[in-house]
Amino acid sequence: MLAVPLVPTILDATLPQRPWDPAETSAEQVLTITDGGNIVVVETPKGWEALDQGDTAVLRGGDSRVLVEAYDLGQRDPVAVAERLIRLHRIEGIASALDGGSIASSDGTLAGQTCVVVTQSATGTCAFLHDDEVIISVVVLSHPGQPAPPIDQVVDLITRQSQ
Amino acid sequence: MTALAQPEQAATPIRQPLIYRPESAVFWLYVVALSAGAFGLLLGYGIAVHETMAAQIALGPVWLVFIVFLIWLMYQFDPYRSVRHYPQVLVAGTALGGTTACSSALRGEDALGGVLARYIDPDTLTLWQNALTAPFIEEAAKGLCAAVILVLCSAVFNRVSQALLVGMFVGFGFDVMEDLTYTTKQALSSLDSDLSGAGGNLVVRIVTSIPAHWAYTSLVTVGILVLLPTFADRARWTWRRRVFVAAVLLAAGPFMHFVWDAPVPDIPMKFVINVVVFAVAVFLLLRYERHRIIERIAAERGSARLDGVDSAVLDSLPTLRTRRRLRRQARRSGGRAARKAVKFQQREALDLVQAAEGNSA
Numbered sequence: 001m002l003a004v005p006l007v008p009t010i011l012d013a014t015l016p017q018r019p020w021d022p023a024e025t026s027a028e029q030v031l032t033i034t035d036g037g038n039i040v041v042v043e044t045p046k047g048w049e050a051l052d053q054g055d056t057a058v059l060r061g062g063d064s065r066v067l068v069e070a071y072d073l074g075q076r077d078p079v080a081v082a083e084r085l086i087r088l089h090r091i092e093g094i095a096s097a098l099d100g101g102s103i104a105s106s107d108g109t110l111a112g113q114t115c116v117v118v119t120q121s122a123t124g125t126c127a128f129l130h131d132d133e134v135i136i137s138v139v140v141l142s143h144p145g146q147p148a149p150p151i152d153q154v155v156d157l158i159t160r161q162s163q
Numbered sequence: 164m165t166a167l168a169q170p171e172q173a174a175t176p177i178r179q180p181l182i183y184r185p186e187s188a189v190f191w192l193y194v195v196a197l198s199a200g201a202f203g204l205l206l207g208y209g210i211a212v213h214e215t216m217a218a219q220i221a222l223g224p225v226w227l228v229f230i231v232f233l234i235w236l237m238y239q240f241d242p243y244r245s246v247r248h249y250p251q252v253l254v255a256g257t258a259l260g261g262t263t264a265c266s267s268a269l270r271g272e273d274a275l276g277g278v279l280a281r282y283i284d285p286d287t288l289t290l291w292q293n294a295l296t297a298p299f300i301e302e303a304a305k306g307l308c309a310a311v312i313l314v315l316c317s318a319v320f321n322r323v324s325q326a327l328l329v330g331m332f333v334g335f336g337f338d339v340m341e342d343l344t345y346t347t348k349q350a351l352s353s354l355d356s357d358l359s360g361a362g363g364n365l366v367v368r369i370v371t372s373i374p375a376h377w378a379y380t381s382l383v384t385v386g387i388l389v390l391l392p393t394f395a396d397r398a399r400w401t402w403r404r405r406v407f408v409a410a411v412l413l414a415a416g417p418f419m420h421f422v423w424d425a426p427v428p429d430i431p432m433k434f435v436i437n438v439v440v441f442a443v444a445v446f447l448l449l450r451y452e453r454h455r456i457i458e459r460i461a462a463e464r465g466s467a468r469l470d471g472v473d474s475a476v477l478d479s480l481p482t483l484r485t486r487r488r489l490r491r492q493a494r495r496s497g498g499r500a501a502r503k504a505v506k507f508q509q510r511e512a513l514d515l516v517q518a519a520e521g522n523s524a
Contacts, residue, residue, distance in 0.1 A: 001196060001311075004304045005267040008274035018281040054289045071354060081354045088351050091211050135354075 020049035020060065030057040031161070036072035038134045039161040045149075059157075063146035065122075066154055067139040073130055082113060082128040085137050094119050094139060096126050103127050106156045110136065114151055117141065125151040131160060181316045182255045189315045193259065196311065200263030207269065208344050215350040218357035219343070222365055229369050230339060237331040237377055240445060242483055243456055244513050245324040252316045253332040259308040260336030260380070268304040268337070269344065272296040290426040298420035301337070302383055305376065306416075309333045309384040310391070317393035323385055324452045327445070330384025334376035341376070342368045374441045375423075379416040382444050386412030396455075415444055457481050459516045469515055476508045480516070 021030075021044070030042045030050045044050040048061035059066040073081065086096050094117060101114035110129040117126045117139055124141040125148065138155060142148035184190045212219070219226070246253060275296045280288055309330050313320055320329060345368065346361040353360025386409040388394050397405070419437045422428075428436075460477050463469050469477065479489035486509050494502035 001263065001267065001304075001307045004300060004307065005270040005274070008271045008278060008300070012274040012277040015278060015281060052285050054285045074354075076354055084354055087214070091214060091351055 018051070020051050022047075022049050030059075032057045032068060032070045034070045034072045034134060036074075036133075038070065038072060040068070040070040040134060040136055041159045041161050042068050043157040043159075045157065061149075062142075064124075064140065064142040064148045066149075066157075067137075067141075068158060069137045071135050071137075073133055073135045076135075078112065078128065078130045078135055081130075081135050082137075085128065085135075086115070089117075089137075089139070094141075096139070103129070103152060103155055105129065105158060107159065109160050110155070110158065112136075124148045127151050127155060129155060129158065134160070179318075181249060181319060182251055184315065187315065189311060193255070193311055193315055196263040196308070197259055200259070200266040203266035203270065204262060204340065204344075207266065208347060211347045211351060212343065215347050215357045215361060218350050218361045219346065221358055222346075222362055225362075225365060225369075229365075229372070233335055233338075233372065233377065236373070237328065237335060240331065240381070240449070241324060241328050242449065243324055243452055243517065244510065245322055245452075245517060246320075246328045248514070249316070249319060252312060252320055253328065255315075256309065256312045256329050256332040257336035257339075259312065260305055260333035260338075261340040262336075264301070264304040264308045264333065264337045265340040265344070268297075268301040269341075271300040271304070275300060294421050294424040294426070297424050298417040301376070302379060302417045302420060305330075305333050305337050305380040306383040306387055306413075309380060310387050313384070313388055313391060314393065317391070321388070321393045321395040322452070322455075323388065323396075323448050326385045326388035327381045327448060330381035331377040333384065334378070334380030337380070338368075338372065338376040371423075374419065374437050378437070378441045379420045381416075382412045382419075382441070383416035385448060386410070386416075412444065415440055453481050456513075456516065463516055468518075469512070472512045472515065473508065476505065476512050477516075479509060480513055 030044060030052045032040045032042060032052075032055055034040075034055055042050070042057045042059065044059055045061060048059050051058040051060075055070055057068045059068075069085075071081070071085075082098070086098075089096055096115045096117040098113050098115045102112070103114050104111035110131055112127055112129040112135075115126045115128070117124045119141060122141040122143050124139065126137070126139040129136045129138065136158060138151070138158065140148045140151055140154050182190070182193070241247070276288075276292050279292065279295060283291070309326075312329050312333065313326060320326070342365065346364045349364035350357035350361035353363075389397075389400070389405045389412075390409045394400075394405075400408075419440055422433050422436050425433075460480060464474075464477060475489060479485045489509070490502045490505050493505040497504075
């Protein structure tokens with residue numbers, strides 16, 4: 001009975017981790033695709049690494065990590081959706097709160113609100129960006145003493161791609 | 164028709180404790196497994212369930228109807244009333260399935276998913292992860308819990324039909340708790356509201372509950388029983404027969420589960436395949452039980468134990484159809500009261516025949 005949870009757990013803990021994709025140039029991209037088929041492109045900065053998890057992209061560089069999640073917005077209110085995502089993140093151990101700021105991507109296609117975030121061991125900034133079809137949660141985390149890249153720089157890495 | 168059975172002659176179930184047996188190591192294994200499973204679930208999902216409790220309470224009537232319907236449905240697979248006197252065993256199986264099996268399977272699946280993510284492309288894994296983890300991890304977890312119940316209660320739970328029901332209830336407990344975790348996750352991740360996320364998911368789980376965990380685990384549990392030394396017919400089955408039947412049934416449960424979780428074929432075809440596999444297996448298993456009951460009736464007919472039982476009642480026992488036919492005859496000759504009396508006699512006679520076996524085993 002112990003083997004059912006323990007054998008996979010031990011294998012997961014001991015086998016070599018899945019390799020991250022290092023960005024040799026600044027043009028490496030990760031596509032995150034929502035259930036509805038909307039595509040969000042996340043560019044990996046040079047020297048960073050990326051992990052494609054389907055509808056989620058994780059980037060890491062130095063002590064910093066960037067988590068990008070994309071959802072279909074539909075006809076929903078982006079503010080209400082952002083509040084639900086804040087609660088979901090809190091249950092998952094990432095506590096955040098809107099800080100009253102607003103933000104837009106440099107090409108103007110995505111806009112939204114900024115927030116601050118804290119976990120048990122890291123702090124950072126976050127944002128909820130949206131257009132008419134998708135809402136994107138961006139969380140930037142870093143350890144104390146190792147400042148994370150500013151949220152506006154991270155947001156500029158994210159663009160929408162037509163289906 | 165002769166009135167049946169004085170009270171002192173009636174089939175009385177074994178009154179010794181079946182679950183609470185502190186003299187048995189298996190009882191303590193049960194206690195530890197149940198506690199660890201409950202603690203694991205609480206640790207993993209307690210906060211999330213608490214967060215969405217209002218939606219679950221609002222869905223309470225739906226949950227209740229779903230649970231009552233499944234219990235009724237599962238009892239339909241016990242036409243010989245082989246477990247009717249021991250509901251505590253089924254409750255114990257449900258509890259173990261809902262805690263230990265659920266907790267260990269969810270943990271094991273997450274970890275196995277992490278292992279597979281190292282070797283399989285993320286988009287492919289998204290499609291196949293459930294099919295590549297759940298049929299093996301979940302059926303192993305539920306099957307082992309069912310084995311604990313079969314060993315703990317081996318004094319009375321040693322027949323094919325009893326294993327079938329134990330497996331169903333272990334799978335049922337697992338299903339309800341898994342549904343609770345799924346609806347909780349969906350409530351949290353719904354972009355609209357807890358109620359729409361949980362409610363939508365619960366409806367899907369109800370619609371797809373036939374056949375589901377209760378069916379998969381019933382076949383696996385019969386497969387486990389025929390390999391156990393406590394199996395009532397062990398002496399009559401050759402080892403080749405036991406191994407063959409066990410292999411087929413131990414594969415059938417995970418196969419049905421795999422068919423359901425795989426991205427292909429489409430939903431109607433999955434449903435057809437699983438219903439056919441389950442129906443064929445249950446038909447063969449209950450046919451075996453019917454032959455067994457017929458043998459028992461033949462062996463016990465005329466014995467002191469069945470002294471007061473009408474021969475026509477005994478003859479009517481093997482199938483639901485023959486039982487109904489006798490009741491119809493009784494209604495035609497004596498009205499509704501006679502029909503009811505025959506129904507009572509049939510139940511008593513079934514219990515007597517099986518109690519005779521239990522006492523002679």
